Amino acid sequence: MIWDNAFAISIIPMLLKGLWVTIQLTLLGTLIAAVLGLVAAVIRRLNIPVVSPLVSFMVIFIRGTPLLIQAYVAFFVLPIYGISFNAFTTGVVIIGINYSAYMAEVYRSGIQGVSVGQWEAATALSLPTVRTWCRVILPQAVRTVIPMLGNYLIQMFKDSAVLSAITVVELMATAQSIGTSTYRYLEPLTMAGALFLLVSYPASRLVNKLERRYAPKQ
Amino acid sequence: MSAIIDYAPLLWQGLMTTILVAVLSGALCLLVAFSMGLARLSPHWIIRWPAGVFVEVFRGTSLIVQMFWFFYALPFFGIQLHPLTAAVLALGLNEGAYAAEVVRGAISSRAKGQTEAGIALGMSPGLRLRRILIPQSIPAMLPPFGNVMVDLLKNTSLVSLVTVTDLTFRAQMIRSTTGETAAVFLTILVMYFLLSVLLTLLTQWMEKRYALDRRALAVQRKALRQESRGDKVGAL
Numbered sequence: 496m497i498w499d500n501a502f503a504i505s506i507i508p509m510l511l512k513g514l515w516v517t518i519q520l521t522l523l524g525t526l527i528a529a530v531l532g533l534v535a536a537v538i539r540r541l542n543i544p545v546v547s548p549l550v551s552f553m554v555i556f557i558r559g560t561p562l563l564i565q566a567y568v569a570f571f572v573l574p575i576y577g578i579s580f581n582a583f584t585t586g587v588v589i590i591g592i593n594y595s596a597y598m599a600e601v602y603r604s605g606i607q608g609v610s611v612g613q614w615e616a617a618t619a620l621s622l623p624t625v626r627t628w629c630r631v632i633l634p635q636a637v638r639t640v641i642p643m644l645g646n647y648l649i650q651m652f653k654d655s656a657v658l659s660a661i662t663v664v665e666l667m668a669t670a671q672s673i674g675t676s677t678y679r680y681l682e683p684l685t686m687a688g689a690l691f692l693l694v695s696y697p698a699s700r701l702v703n704k705l706e707r708r709y710a711p712k713q
Numbered sequence: 714m715s716a717i718i719d720y721a722p723l724l725w726q727g728l729m730t731t732i733l734v735a736v737l738s739g740a741l742c743l744l745v746a747f748s749m750g751l752a753r754l755s756p757h758w759i760i761r762w763p764a765g766v767f768v769e770v771f772r773g774t775s776l777i778v779q780m781f782w783f784f785y786a787l788p789f790f791g792i793q794l795h796p797l798t799a800a801v802l803a804l805g806l807n808e809g810a811y812a813a814e815v816v817r818g819a820i821s822s823r824a825k826g827q828t829e830a831g832i833a834l835g836m837s838p839g840l841r842l843r844r845i846l847i848p849q850s851i852p853a854m855l856p857p858f859g860n861v862m863v864d865l866l867k868n869t870s871l872v873s874l875v876t877v878t879d880l881t882f883r884a885q886m887i888r889s890t891t892g893e894t895a896a897v898f899l900t901i902l903v904m905y906f907l908l909s910v911l912l913t914l915l916t917q918w919m920e921k922r923y924a925l926d927r928r929a930l931a932v933q934r935k936a937l938r939q940e941s942r943g944d945k946v947g948a949l
Contacts, residue, residue: 561870562867564898680786685782688779696769
């Protein structure tokens with residue numbers, strides 16, 4: 496018998512524990528990415544000398560390099576300079592920073608989508624810059640990008656498996672360690688895949704629905 | 714930094730493997746993209762449905778899970794794949810599933826009149842697809858395809874986890890022998906960055922080259938030139 500059902504059932508609790516870590520990783524990572532991405536998008540838009548081009552370059556650089564190598568750098572290189580966290584924290588921060596580069600682009604398109612009239616109205620009312628951003632531009636910009644952020648959340652959920660390479664014990668690492676300790680890889684890996692699908696498929700359906708609801712009316 | 718220069722040949726070999734993996738899985742990705750993307754547009758549920766399951770399964774689970782599955786789980790069915798084969802298969806199928814959605818989206822968003830005109834001219838469905846719908850969809854497909862390819866390139870770093878000796882794998886080797894962690898990782902970080910910039914530039918060039926209106930312009934110009942020379946324009 497290739498597939499051992501009893502074994503498969505016996506590892507479910509461990510895998511669910513791993514799934515919970517994956518979900519925590521994703522939620523915290525998304526939080527970091529959403530905030531950092533917004534900051535990066537606003538800085539780029541403000542056109543501050545030196546700072547804005549630097550942020551732009553960071554965004555392009557992060558988007559152009561693999562998450563795995565970024566995680567390796569954070570996990571292996573930073574401790575040499577005395578900066579070290581546990582694997583989970585490093586993982587959350589790295590995946591958050593990685594996705595903030597993508598989210599910055601999403602926010603940028605959202606900010607660009609706010610009509611010029613809104614800027615002009617804010618200027619005409621002589622609103623201070625901070626009020627213009629916080630009360631006029633961002634509320635409109637963020638609304639349109641919420642579904643896109645949802646897509647990135649799902650993408651991050653799947654991508655977080657990469658962090659198993661820096662010893663974050665999430666779903667993938669759990670499946671792998673069950674495999675190495677029992678010499679049976681088929682069940683843990685298949686079930687890990689199934690769990691990923693079980694969460695991400697309904698989630699993407701939900702985001703699609705949101706997308707249709709929040710889509711700007713033509 | 715001197716360690717990097719000493720070990721440059723090793724990094725070079727790794728780079729070549731990375732490029733090999735990227736090219737092979739890129740080719741598989743395109744193959745999967747068109748076959749699955751077109752299958753999902755099929756009017757027969759028996760073709761459409763399996764393609765839909767394929768795309769959702771490969772997009773819904775992590776690439777790294779798929780790669781490990783091909784490498785560690787397939788042997789339980791008696792199929793022992795070479796690490797490179799398993800890696801290319803996982804990468805190509807995974808990114809192909811994303812690209813299939815690009816193909817489907819681009820073709821299904823073509824103006825309906827194009828299909829109707831094809832029918833009116835008595836073209837068979839295959840001919841309509843080959844001569845009208847696909848060529849028109851290519852410009853719309855190129856930018857998202859470029860994104861998929863950059864993604865694929867970056868994801869080749871994961872093949873090091875199934876013991877393919879790519880750039881990342883070589884870097885880990887050099888790191889463990891020399892201890893020059895920072896220099897090695899920063900070097901390959903820059904190498905990956907340059908590769909993806911190169912790929913982005915290539916996509917942008919192709920976008921310009923295959924832009925629809927530019928092509929129309931070129932045809933018009935050619936026609937004008939021939940007219941002014943008094944040649945026959947009837948062929949156009």
